[in-house]
Amino acid sequence: xxxxxxxxxQMKEKGLRITPQRYSVYANLxxxxxxPTVEAILQDINQEIPIASKASVYSxxxxxxxVGLIREILLQExxxxxxxxxxxxxxxxxxxxxxxxxxxxxxxxxxxxNQLPKxxxxxxxxxxxxxxxxxxx
Amino acid sequence: xxxxxxxxxQMKEKGLRITPQRYSVYANLxxxxxxPTVEAILQDINQEIPIASKASVYSxxxxxxxVGLIREILLQExxxxxxxxxxxxxxxxxxxxxxxxxxxxxxxxxxxxNQLPKxxxxxxxxxxxxxxxxxxx
DNA sequence: TTAAATGCAAACTATTTGCACGTAA
DNA sequence: TTACGTGCAAATAGTTTGCATTTAA
Numbered sequence: 001x002x003x004x005x006x007x008x009x010q011m012k013e014k015g016l017r018i019t020p021q022r023y024s025v026y027a028n029l030x031x032x033x034x035x036p037t038v039e040a041i042l043q044d045i046n047q048e049i050p051i052a053s054k055a056s057v058y059s060x061x062x063x064x065x066x067v068g069l070i071r072e073i074l075l076q077e078x079x080x081x082x083x084x085x086x087x088x089x090x091x092x093x094x095x096x097x098x099x100x101x102x103x104x105x106x107x108x109x110x111x112x113x114n115q116l117p118k119x120x121x122x123x124x125x126x127x128x129x130x131x132x133x134x135x136x137x
Numbered sequence: 138x139x140x141x142x143x144x145x146x147q148m149k150e151k152g153l154r155i156t157p158q159r160y161s162v163y164a165n166l167x168x169x170x171x172x173p174t175v176e177a178i179l180q181d182i183n184q185e186i187p188i189a190s191k192a193s194v195y196s197x198x199x200x201x202x203x204v205g206l207i208r209e210i211l212l213q214e215x216x217x218x219x220x221x222x223x224x225x226x227x228x229x230x231x232x233x234x235x236x237x238x239x240x241x242x243x244x245x246x247x248x249x250x251n252q253l254p255k256x257x258x259x260x261x262x263x264x265x266x267x268x269x270x271x272x273x274x
Numbered sequence: 275t276t277a278a279a280t281g282c283a284a285a286c287t288a289t290t291t292g293c294a295c296g297t298a299a
Numbered sequence: 300t301t302a303c304g305t306g307c308a309a310a311t312a313g314t315t316t317g318c319a320t321t322t323a324a
Contacts, residue, residue, distance in 0.1 A: 018323085038314085055314095062315095
C-alpha cells in the first residue's frame with residue numbers, strides 16, 4: 001500500500017472527504033523529514049498559490065491525526081510539530097538549534113514492557129536523546 | 138546537601154532573591170510527584186492563604202528553571218508540567234487519564250551514546266512509555 | 275444535490291510583558 | 300536605601316470556534 005492509497009482508504013473508511021487542503025497537508029508531511037510546525041506547513045503549501053487558510057490547516061491536521069495518518073511530536077516548549085511517520089520511533093534533538101532527527105536505533109532492541117512496575121501496562125515506548133548536532137558542536 | 142540548601146545556594150550564587158513566592162513554588166514541586174501544571178501549583182500554594190499571583194508563579198518557574206532547580210516535562214499537547222527532579226529520567230504516561238509516573242527502569246541500562254549516527258553528539262536520554270495505568274485497564 | 279469542508283474573524287487559553295508599588299538584603 | 304520582585308492588567312502567540320459560503324462525491 002503506498003501513501004496515496006493510505007489517505008484514500010483511511011479517509012473513505014471514516015466517511016471523510018479528501019479535499020485539496022487535506023491532501024496538500026498530508027503530502028507535505030510525507031515529503032519532509034523535519035517535523036514541521038503548523039506555520040511551516042502553511043507557508044510551504046501556500047508557496048506557489050494559496051491553497052489553504054490557517055484554520056483549514058489546523059482542521060486538516062486534526063482530522064489526519066484522528067484517522068491516524070499523522071501524529072504530533074512534542075519535544076520543545078510551546079512548539080507542536082507534526083509527523084507522517086506514525087509508528088513509535090526515537091528522536092534526537094539538538095539542544096542548541098532545536099533540529100530533530102529520527103533515530104532508527106537498533107542498539108536499543110526491544111524493551112521488556114512486562115517488567116514495568118506493578119499496575120502499569122505499557123503499550124509502546126519512545127526514546128528522546130538530547131545533545132548537539134554536527135552544526136552546533 | 139538537602140533541598141533547602143539547594144535553593145539557598147543556587148539562588149545566592151546568581152544573585153537572586155529567595156522570596157516567599159519562589160520558595161513556595163519550589164517547595165510545592167519538591168513535595169509532590171505528579172508533575173503539576175502551572176494552574177495546579179497556583180491552586181495548591183494559595184489553598185490556605187493567597188501567597189502568589191499567576192504572574193509570579195510563571196516568573197518563579199522561569200527563574201527556578203534558569204538556575205536549574207526545576208525542569209519542564211512535555212508529554213501532552215498544550216500541557217506544560219513541572220518537576221523538581223532535574224536529572225534525566227524515564228516516564229510512563231497513561232493514554233487514558235494522562236497520569237504520569239516516573240520510571241526508575243534499570244532494565245534499560247546505559248545506552249551507548251557513542252553509537253549514534255555520525256554527526257550527532259548525544260548527552261543524555263529519556264524514555265517515554267505509553268500505556269494504561271491500573272485505574273484505566 | 276447536499277452534507278461536509280473551507281475561510282474569515284472573533285473567541286479562547288496559555289504565557290509574557292509593562293509598569294506602579296512593595297520588600298528583602 | 301534601593302535594586303529586585305510582585306501583582307495587576309494589557310498584550311501576545313497558538314489554537315479553536317461560529318457561521319456564511321463553497322464544494323467533493
